[in-house]
Amino acid sequence: MKARQLLSWYTISQNQKLSPDNGPLDPLWVRCDMSDPSGTSWLGAETVHLANKVTGVKLYSVTCKGPSVERKSFITLEDLKQEHKKRHHPFTCPQVAIKGNASYNLFGSTVVENTTIESQSSVTVDFRWSHVESVLETPPLSSKATLKIKITCGDMRSPMFQMYTELEFLQSESDIFNSMMERGNLDFVEQIWVRMRKSVTSYQDVHDCLKLVIDRLSYGDLKPWIHRDSNNSLGKAFLQSYREQIDHVSLTGLTPISMLLEIGLDKMRKDYINYLIGTTNLAVVSQQTANCVSFYLA
Numbered sequence: 001m002k003a004r005q006l007l008s009w010y011t012i013s014q015n016q017k018l019s020p021d022n023g024p025l026d027p028l029w030v031r032c033d034m035s036d037p038s039g040t041s042w043l044g045a046e047t048v049h050l051a052n053k054v055t056g057v058k059l060y061s062v063t064c065k066g067p068s069v070e071r072k073s074f075i076t077l078e079d080l081k082q083e084h085k086k087r088h089h090p091f092t093c094p095q096v097a098i099k100g101n102a103s104y105n106l107f108g109s110t111v112v113e114n115t116t117i118e119s120q121s122s123v124t125v126d127f128r129w130s131h132v133e134s135v136l137e138t139p140p141l142s143s144k145a146t147l148k149i150k151i152t153c154g155d156m157r158s159p160m161f162q163m164y165t166e167l168e169f170l171q172s173e174s175d176i177f178n179s180m181m182e183r184g185n186l187d188f189v190e191q192i193w194v195r196m197r198k199s200v201t202s203y204q205d206v207h208d209c210l211k212l213v214i215d216r217l218s219y220g221d222l223k224p225w226i227h228r229d230s231n232n233s234l235g236k237a238f239l240q241s242y243r244e245q246i247d248h249v250s251l252t253g254l255t256p257i258s259m260l261l262e263i264g265l266d267k268m269r270k271d272y273i274n275y276l277i278g279t280t281n282l283a284v285v286s287q288q289t290a291n292c293v294s295f296y297l298a
Contacts, residue, residue, distance in 0.1 A: 003031075003032050003043045007044075007045045007059065010028045010057070014047055024047040024049040025047060027044060028044065028045045029042055029043070029044040030042065038061075041062050041063065041064045042060070042062035043059075043061055043062075044059070044061075044062070045057055045059055045060070046058045046060070048162075076134075076135070084096055097130075099129070099130055099132065100127075100128070100139070100143070101126065101127065101129075104124065105124050106123040106125060107121065107122055108121070119155055121151050121158065123148070123150075124147075124148045125145055125147055127143045128143060128144050128146075129142060129143035154168075187224070187226045188222075188224030188225060188238065189234050189263055190266075190267045190270070192209075192213065192234070193267050196260065197264070200260075206256045206260050207251055207256045210234070210259060210260070213234070214251070222241075223242075226238045227270070230266065232265075233262055234259055235263070235266065237249060
């Protein structure tokens with residue numbers, strides 16, 4: 001009870017609405033006496049934060065059932081050898097070799113508040129050693145350890161779960177857009193996005209495509225139609241070319257990827273506005289209304 005109370009205070013202290021924002025705390029682990037039905041040995045809490053802003057708290061529970069019976073009631077290692085020799089002829093089994101092995105489940109299905117949280121992800125450690133001294137002994141430092149990790153997408157306890165949910169959201173949005181009728185007034189930059197989304201497969205592809213477009217733009221070979229409210233770097237470069245004032249665009253590092261994402265997000269914003277306006281059967285919408293819609297999409 002006291003351990004859970006400590007975790008409650010820890011969680012409350014990270015709630016910015018109830019306490020001053022002093023930044024994320026270090027993880028808290030409380031050792032328990034295993035007196036509860038689940039045999040809880042440790043309770044833990046860890047903040048989830050983005051930069052210095054706390055976005056949530058993860059809770060952990062470590063349980064241990066202990067041995068099924070006391071060690072004193074087990075047969076000794078020497079008696080076990082003798083029993084083995086009695087059952088096997090000495091000519092067929094002249095020497096007895098004993099090897100030890102143990103397996104520990106570090107991450108998997110757990111029980112929290114009498115509720116089992118199923119998990120297809122797991123982390124187990126297998127220990128194997130040759131010099132065995134007693135029954136149910138702890139793996140010695142000389143034992144060989146094998147770490148087995150099984151990861152399943154969408155596991156709530158994974159540190160990548162938040163990113164997984166964001167990818168799921170983007171996938172659902174993509175499905176919505178695929179089901180909608182394509183806008184007929186795509187400008188040149190949006191058409192580039194449509195083609196690159198279906199064809200590029202690597203960073204080099206993105207870099208080469210954007211470099212080709214920017215080179216042609218710098219030489220004055222391209223004068224396409226661009227939406228006046230285009231809010232991405234490439235669109236702004238085209239709009240500058242109308243006034244023959246083009247800023248230098250460097251395609252180093254992650255710039256090509258950032259430019260491609262800007263184009264996609266800008267197109268999604270316009271698609272959203274077009275879709276929402278179409279579903280309300282409005283023929284003419286003022287710029288003020290469009291700006292209001294953009295506010296909710298930002």
